[in-house]
C-alpha cells in the first residue's frame with residue numbers, strides 16, 4: 001500500500017560527527033522501502049514503522065526542505081538513503097528525490113546519496129549541477145557480486161550488476177562514486193573471493209571509496225523477519241545464526257579479521273578510500289589590500 005503522510009520536519013542534524021559517510025544532515029523523503037531487503041534494520045521496532053511493506057510518502061517534504069535549507073548556516077553533506085532507498089520504484093511516480101535534489105542544487109548544498117538502484121541515473125543532470133557548485137557523492141550498496149543471491153536477499157532492488165553499471169556511468173560523468181560493502185551477512189556473503197570481486201569491480205568502474213562492514217545487526221522483529229526468510233531460502237542456516245549470535249545485536253562475521261586484512265590490501269592496491277570525507281567548502285581567496 002502507498003499513502004501520503006505529513007511530516008513535521010525533514011532535515012535532521014547528524015548528531016555524532018559522521019566519519020563513515022561524511023554526513024552533516026540526513027533526510028528521508030519516504031517511510032518504508034519497496035526493495036524489501038531481508039536483513040533491513042528499518043524493520044526494528046524502535047523505528048515505529050508498523051508495516052515495512054507499506055510506503056508512506058511525505059507529501060509536504062519538498063515544502064519543508066524549501067523552508068529548512070536557507071536556515072542551515074553550515075553547508076555540510078546532506079545524506080539520504082539510510083532508512084529507505086531514495087530511488088525505490090515509488091520514486092518513478094512521485095519524484096520526491098528529484099525535486100529535493102533540485103532544491104539542494106538551488107541552495108548550494110552538497111549531497112551524498114546512498115542507494116541500491118540505477119534509477120539514480122535519471123538525475124544525472126541535477127547531480128552534475130550540484131557537483132559544479134559543491135559536491136555530489138553517490139554510493140551504491142553492494143553486499144554480493146552474485147545477482148542470483150541478491151535476488152533472494154534484496155528481492156525488490158535492481159541487481160548488483162546494474163548498480164555497478166550505474167556507478168561506472170556516474171563516475172564517467174564526473175560524479176564522486178563508491179560502494180557501501182555492508183552488511184556482509186555471516187555464512188552467506190563473507191567469502192574472500194566475493195569481497196575481492198566487489199572491490200576490484202568497483203575500482204575498475206571508477207569508484208573512489210568502498211566503505212566496509214563485515215557483519216550485520218539483528219534485533220526484535222527484524223530478526224524474526226530475517227530468520228523466516230532464511231528458513232524459506234536457506235533451510236538450516238537459522239540454527240547456525242542462533243548458535244553463533246544468540247540474542248546479540250551486533251553479529252560480526254567470524255571471518256571479519258581476515259576479510260578486513262584482505263580489504264585493507266585491496267584498498268592499497270586499487271587506491272580506494274574506506275571512508276567518505278566530510279565536505280570542505282572551497283576557501284575564498286582573501287582580497288589583497290592595496291595601499
Ligand code: SF4
Nearest residue numbers: 033035036037040084
Ligand atoms: S534498500 Fe535499504 S532501506 Fe530499503 S529495504 Fe534495503 S536495506 Fe532497507
